[in-house]
Amino acid sequence: MQVDIIKQVRDTKPLVHHLTNQVVMNFSANGLLSFGGSPIMAKAIEEAEQIAAISNAVLINIGTLTSIELESMIAAGKTANEHNIPVLLDPVGVAATSFRRKAIDKILEEVRPTVIKGNGGELASLVDITLEAKGVDSVGDGNLDEIAQKVSRKYNTAVIVTGETDVIYVDNHLIHNGTGHHYLSTITGSGCLLGSIIAACLTTKAPLKDQLITAVSFYGLSASYAANQESVRGPGSFLPVFIDSLSKMPQDLTKGE
């Protein structure tokens, strides 16, 4: 983890344009604010390009997608590409329906993401590997390393496969991350908010590999720190403490361990 990347986020407060699902908008905004970024959420086609152009990163997340929103996602993503603004793509639930699969195919035809992030089932389906899935959640294990590499090669992007061990594949490097906590799987949107944190880190001056490792390992560290606080008794009380933790410095998350 590069502490300097986190410091840069907090110094520059990067504006992250979210085209994301309705379930997680509030949680993603509060989590990103706590981490140090500036969320902006706008899905109207009339302003998608203008907001993308003034943003420091664009996040596209297809949970609760509608066909009207898909147009805005593509418009924002293309604008970002033209301005060399990093784009993170989160293909939520892409394995669940043909509508989502076609949407992701269309996005990936027109937009070049910097990073694709998803769970095993989602990313497996992008390269036509079948993993057991339950709704928008992945349950099978599969060979996540292979999936990450295949997605990366097919779409020419960095890839993050989230799971008990997260797999990062970037510039032909395969990295595993073991930070995290079971509680993350008991609240909605923990994967979505990770996307916001990664997007913020993509705006810093650092190698892409370090940005991804820092975001993913810091996120998991914040979760395990929060889970160990005395006031946490379940998923409901975990959530506010986790948001608190995202505002801390990495060294404060490992004190006393």
Add this chain to the structure above:
Amino acid sequence: MQVDIIKQVRDTKPLVHHLTNQVVMNFSANGLLSFGGSPIMAKAIEEAEQIAAISNAVLINIGTLTSIELESMIAAGKTANEHNIPVLLDPVGVAATSFRRKAIDKILEEVRPTVIKGNGGELASLVDITLEAKGVDSVGDGNLDEIAQKVSRKYNTAVIVTGETDVIYVDNHLIHNGTGHHYLSTITGSGCLLGSIIAACLTTKAPLKDQLITAVSFYGLSASYAANQESVRGPGSFLPVFIDSLSKMPQDLTKGE
């Protein structure tokens, strides 16, 4: 209450397709996750049927309804009926506007819900009884037993009327539930989340009557347990502790009482 029903939910983690309002999506997802179910939220017409078909239950809640969403609700509900997947209908605010009343009439023409759940004012309006209402909230008392029976006979479904005492009418049985806490009326979406909990219980192998009693009494018990925790000082701090409580076993909610 049948503890086994709650255990079945936690063992099977049923997928509940939510076509619900924007205000409560995050709260409903987190509450259902804590209880043991798997929420999926999708309202696009292009995937409504496909998601309903892979789900274990479908929840239709007309708060913040739009005419486009109405089509998806009907499509998902019809698919559920065809596959014998249980459907819960929550006619939020149906007494407030003719738009919502027409929407509910249309849904009930095309979809056969397993359960209709609402407050007194909402359900009264379905059988043309006038109860005092305030926006989407019911304030009058009325004869909730009569309302429950009339709605049940008119639409041939089980009925739950929520209130200080909840009324359950199922298979010609009238049951009253007294668990619950005033705090539930101080947070938004407490009725909506109850719908999610009921929907999860509808997926278990047990008589419908036991499923409904278990869901409603467990929900109220979780609320009163949470309200009595030391860290709860108002509606804001009640909410996370209530979500924690939904993950517990019934016997842990009554300890020390």
Add this chain to the structure above:
Amino acid sequence: MQVDIIKQVRDTKPLVHHLTNQVVMNFSANGLLSFGGSPIMAKAIEEAEQIAAISNAVLINIGTLTSIELESMIAAGKTANEHNIPVLLDPVGVAATSFRRKAIDKILEEVRPTVIKGNGGELASLVDITLEAKGVDSVGDGNLDEIAQKVSRKYNTAVIVTGETDVIYVDNHLIHNGTGHHYLSTITGSGCLLGSIIAACLTTKAPLKDQLITAVSFYGLSASYAANQESVRGPGSFLPVFIDSLSKMPQDLTKGE
């Protein structure tokens, strides 16, 4: 601050029709409920007028605006004007895109708000003063007094400019409010929820000036009270305690200070 205004809200539980953004709907509803009001959230054009007509106040907030929603906002606002129901307008992010600027112009052509509330950058842009902005947040200081007066004269409404010191301009009076806390800027929707609290106060029997001062000063006082509670360790844990605080009486927020 007039304690009686807060008591009136809690006695009458005014229904506030929210046409607001998706990010803050849950937070605004819970915050207003805790304060003592009754939120109703509905944006469908088919019911916008009917709900406005039964409400005690209408709140229009253009964050995450779509062109369909704009029609509903205008319909609800016009209905409120016809029935002498107070209207609060929150031009979220109006300085960020031409879509939002045109939307606000159109709203202000057709609807006469009782109060326009926004941050310095938003309100400056309404009178063509340029302030530094970052997405939907204002960063520059500028001359907020001048901005408040100019907006008030241009649109013939009361004006609230939020900031470290809030500026209220009403009936040719310029009032400054110093209550508040840094934490409000670390959570999403703190400005939006202030709008809900003001809207509730607008329904009371009291001079407009007293309504605005009471709402704004009470809101800031609640924030600083919450921020000083022992259980608050960051923005995540601040949020529930802040919602708790909104349910208190002003004298309980200053005890021991």
